Amino acid sequence: xxxxxxxxxxxxxxxxxxxxxxxxxxxxxxxxxxxxxxxxxxxxxxxxxxxxxxxxxxxxxxxxxxxxxxxxxxxxxxxxxxxxxxxxxxxxxxxxxxxxxxxxxxxx
Amino acid sequence: xxxxxxxxxxxxxxxxxxxxxxxxxxxxxxxxxxxxxxxxxxxxxxxxxxxxxxxxxxxxxxxxxxxxxxxxxxxxxxxxxxxxxxxxxxxxxxxxxxxxxxxxxxxxxxxxxxxxxxxxxxxxxx
Numbered sequence: 063x064x065x066x067x068x069x070x071x072x073x074x075x076x077x078x079x080x081x082x083x084x085x086x087x088x089x090x091x092x093x094x095x096x097x098x099x100x101x102x103x104x105x106x107x108x109x110x111x112x113x114x115x116x117x118x119x120x121x122x123x124x125x126x127x128x129x130x131x132x133x134x135x136x137x138x139x140x141x142x143x144x145x146x147x148x149x150x151x152x153x154x155x156x157x158x159x160x161x162x163x164x165x166x167x168x169x170x
Numbered sequence: 171x172x173x174x175x176x177x178x179x180x181x182x183x184x185x186x187x188x189x190x191x192x193x194x195x196x197x198x199x200x201x202x203x204x205x206x207x208x209x210x211x212x213x214x215x216x217x218x219x220x221x222x223x224x225x226x227x228x229x230x231x232x233x234x235x236x237x238x239x240x241x242x243x244x245x246x247x248x249x250x251x252x253x254x255x256x257x258x259x260x261x262x263x264x265x266x267x268x269x270x271x272x273x274x275x276x277x278x279x280x281x282x283x284x285x286x287x288x289x290x291x292x293x294x295x296x
Contacts, residue, residue, distance in 0.1 A: 096282035098215075105265055106215065108284040117284065149215055153282055157229040159205070159217040 064088050064155050068148075068162035074170040077140050083165045085133040085150035094154035097126055097135045100164075101146045109148075110135065137167075145169050172196040172285055174266050179290030186256050186294070192249040192266030192287055200224075200244035203269035205283060206251050208262035208292075218264070219251065223272055234260075256294045263289040 065088040075081045085095065093113040098106040108117040110126035113133055123138040137144055150162040178190040192204070206218040219240040220229040228240055239252040249266050267283035 094280050098283075105286040105288050106283075107286070108282055111282040111284075151215075151282065153280055157217070157220060158231050159207075159220075159283075161215040161217070163214045 063158060064091060064152050064160050066150055066152055066160050066162040068150055068165045070165060071163070072166045072168060074168050075140055076170045077142060079140055079170075081137040081140055081144075081167055083135040083137075083148055083167070085128075085135070085162050087131045087133075087152055089155075090130045091152040091154045093129050094152060095126075095128070095133050096151045096153060097124075098149045098151065099144075099146050100149065106149060140167075142169075172268075174268065174285060174287035176264065176266055176287040176290040179264065179292045181293045181295065182256055183296050184257060184294055187252070187254045188256065188292060190251040190253065190264055190266075190290060190292070192251075194247045194249065194268075197268075199247040201273060202271045203279070204242060204249045205267045205269050206240060206249075207265045207267055207283070207286070208260075209265070209289075210259075210262045213262075216262075220269065221249070253292070256292075258294050261292060261294050263291050265289045 067086045069084045095113045097110040099109050100106045109120050114126045125136045127134050147164045147166050149164050173195045175193045182188050205220050208216050208218050221240045225242050237255045241250045265286045267286045270279045270281040
């Protein structure tokens with residue numbers, strides 16, 4: 063089973079600033095890595111797949127990078143609606159599909 | 171519009187059973203793999219089960235193996251999760267999520283989950 067580890071657990075950033083979230087896989091997942099955004103009381107929403115491709119309708123301020131075992135989600139200029147919990151997921155070596163434990167992005 | 175709508179959640183006693191449903195619309199359901207994912211209160215996401223587009227291949231997380239059964243009815247555009255021998259630790263919001271697909275003779279298995287349903291809450295408590 064591939065273990066996904068996200069850091070930090072909580073990130074405090076001011077609106078308008080840049081946020082950088084990290085995800086590490088216990089073994090290579092190539093580029094088979096997705097990022098999801100989840101707001102309170104809502105289902106997760108796909109943001110990024112293939113490590114760096116934005117899903118339909120996702121603003122350009124969201125970008126993903128990395129391959130192998132190290133991945134980054136960057137939000138270039140935080141908007142109020144971006145404060146949420148973010149999860150990474152690998153989808154190359156399954157079952158089981160595995161998710162990171164999440165990073166909570168909060169307003170500083 | 172592609173949509174997934176779960177139903178069937180509720181309060182059940184330990185050892186009890188519950189059947190969740192997920193109604194799909196806006197896409198060719200029979201061509202897509204489907205999954206159940208759960209989220210315990212205040213916790214992260216845990217994949218629960220997978221079913222192939224035809225229903226011939228099924229996988230479960232170790233935590234539910236032998237107790238949960240995934241199934242689908244492609245004629246009704248519906249996905250199901252039969253949950254037996256429920257435990258307190260099964261308390262969670264259960265989401266259905268669309269996975270990979272087959273089209274034109276080729277299949278795409280390395281795909282993320284998109285979209286997700288709104289979830290249905292299952293509470294196991296006496």
